[in-house]
Amino acid sequence: MTAALFVALSAFAVEVDGIAARVGSSVILKSAVLGEMRRAGVGEEKYAEVRGEMIERELILKAAARAKLQMQDWVVENRVREIVSRMFGGDANRFKAALARDRVTFPEWRQRVKDDMVVSAMRWQTVDKTVSANPADMRREYESHPERYMTDSRVTVSAILIGPGDADKKPEIEEALKTEPFAEVAKKYSSDARAKDGGQWKDIKPEDEFRPEVCAEIAKMKKGETSKWIELDGWNFLVRKDDEKAGSKMTFEEAYDAVAFNVRKAEADRRYREWIDRLKAETYIKVY
Numbered sequence: 001m002t003a004a005l006f007v008a009l010s011a012f013a014v015e016v017d018g019i020a021a022r023v024g025s026s027v028i029l030k031s032a033v034l035g036e037m038r039r040a041g042v043g044e045e046k047y048a049e050v051r052g053e054m055i056e057r058e059l060i061l062k063a064a065a066r067a068k069l070q071m072q073d074w075v076v077e078n079r080v081r082e083i084v085s086r087m088f089g090g091d092a093n094r095f096k097a098a099l100a101r102d103r104v105t106f107p108e109w110r111q112r113v114k115d116d117m118v119v120s121a122m123r124w125q126t127v128d129k130t131v132s133a134n135p136a137d138m139r140r141e142y143e144s145h146p147e148r149y150m151t152d153s154r155v156t157v158s159a160i161l162i163g164p165g166d167a168d169k170k171p172e173i174e175e176a177l178k179t180e181p182f183a184e185v186a187k188k189y190s191s192d193a194r195a196k197d198g199g200q201w202k203d204i205k206p207e208d209e210f211r212p213e214v215c216a217e218i219a220k221m222k223k224g225e226t227s228k229w230i231e232l233d234g235w236n237f238l239v240r241k242d243d244e245k246a247g248s249k250m251t252f253e254e255a256y257d258a259v260a261f262n263v264r265k266a267e268a269d270r271r272y273r274e275w276i277d278r279l280k281a282e283t284y285i286k287v288y
Contacts, residue, residue, distance in 0.1 A: 017029045017030060017031050018030040018031075018288070019288050020032070020033045020051050020054075020287070020288055021051060021054070021055050021285065021286065021287045021288060022284070022285065022286040022288075023055055023058040023059060023062070023283060023284075023285055024058075024062060024283050024284055024285075026058055026062075028051065028054050028055065028058065032054070033047060033050055033051050033054060034047075035102070035103065035104075036050050036054065037050050038102070039102055051287070055285060055287075056276050057115070057119055059276065059279040059280065059283060060118075060119045060122050060123070060279070061115060061118060061119065062279075062283065063122060063126075063279055064118045064119075064121070064122045067122070069118060069121060069122060069125075071114055071117050071118050071121070075117070076110070076113060076114045076117065079113055079117060080110060080113055083113065123272065126275055127268055127271045127272050127275060128268050131264050131267050131268045131271065132264065132267075133259070133260040133261075133263035133264050133267075134263075137263045137267075138256075138259045138260060138263050139252070141259050141262055141263050141266075142252050142255060142259050145262075146249055148258070148262065149249060149250045149254075149255035149258060149259065150247040150248065150249055150250065151247045151248050151249075151250060152205055152247055153205075153244070153245060153246050153247040154203045154204060154205065154244075154245045155203075155204060155205075155206060155218060155241060155242075155243065155244045155245070156200065156201065156202045156203055156204070156241075156242040156243040156244075157200070157201050157204070157206070157218060157239050157240060157241055157242060158182050158183065158186060158198060158199045158200045158201070158239070158240045158242055159186070159190070159192050159194070159199045159201065159237055159238065159239045159240075160173060160182075160185060160186045160189060160190040160192065160199055160237070160238040160239075161190050161191045161192040161195075161199075161235060161236070161237055161238075162189060162190070162191060162235070162236045163191050163234070163235055164233075164234035164235060165234075166236075167236060169189060170229060170236065172189075173185060173189050173238070176188070176189075177226075181198075182198070182199070182226075182240055183197075183198025183199065183200065184198070186198050186199030186200075187199075200242065203245070206218045206219075211232060213230060213232055214230055214232075214237055214239060217230055217239060218239060218241060221239075221241040222241065223241055223242070223243060223244050224240075224241065224242075225240070225241055226238065226239070226240040227239045227240070
């Protein structure tokens with residue numbers, strides 16, 4: 001999570017804003033925590049969690065300073081350009097508007113980007129660089145959590161979609177389905193992208209293709225069953241479940257990469273917590 005800027009406070013600023021936490025000689029303002037929550041789009045129930053993340057971030061930045069880890073300006077500038085290009089299509093006006101919405105100045109934002117890079121570099125050097133997945137741990141992970149190593153379930157569905165203003169065609173379509181194949185009715189009436197194929201979506205994960213309301217209906221249906229009309233924003237869907245393939249357990253070889261990833265992640269998380277605990281033990285921390 002991108003953290004808000006840590007700043008030194010005057011007595012006046014402390015009185016007006018309030019301190020969320022002290023980490024050694026640094027302070028984290030309540031406004032900084034609230035700003036980070038706003039940018040992350042989380043509610044007030046996450047205040048303590050976000051504050052905790054910001055404390056950990058400050059601990060890592062202090063550890064980086066002690067280790068004399070520095071981020072060269074040209075590396076930071078490249079990262080800044082990359083972010084603006086990827087997230088805003090290189091549009092400086094959109095970028096400035098986003099900063100204004102977040103109530104952040106460019107120097108503050110750039111400092112956060114730099115701090116992000118320092119935190120990532122410190123974690124890599126201290127925790128992630130030496131983490132590996134040994135065969136015994138991988139086999140234990142695979143056998144202990146079979147639910148993590150299943151192939152995706154797939155369904156084949158056929159759909160008829162009629163647009164706003166065509167709701168009066170629903171009785172006509174229902175009548176046609178009594179005597180004509182679903183595919184032929186779809187070709188005749190549907191505005192669906194697959195209408196020319198009889199409205200069929202073969203071997204899909206519904207959540208990749210349809211809105212949650214349609215997915216929920218598909219999940220309830222039995223093979224061969226046709227839904228009732230589903231209305232969304234003026235559009236009407238009629239869906240038939242043609243086939244369903246349950247997920248199956250992967251072999252160890254098929255799941256190898258995923259197992260290795262999960263083992264490394266678990267070990268990295270364990271080492272990270274131990275590292276943070278050591279940093280906390282070495283630093284004066286007060287939470288308000």
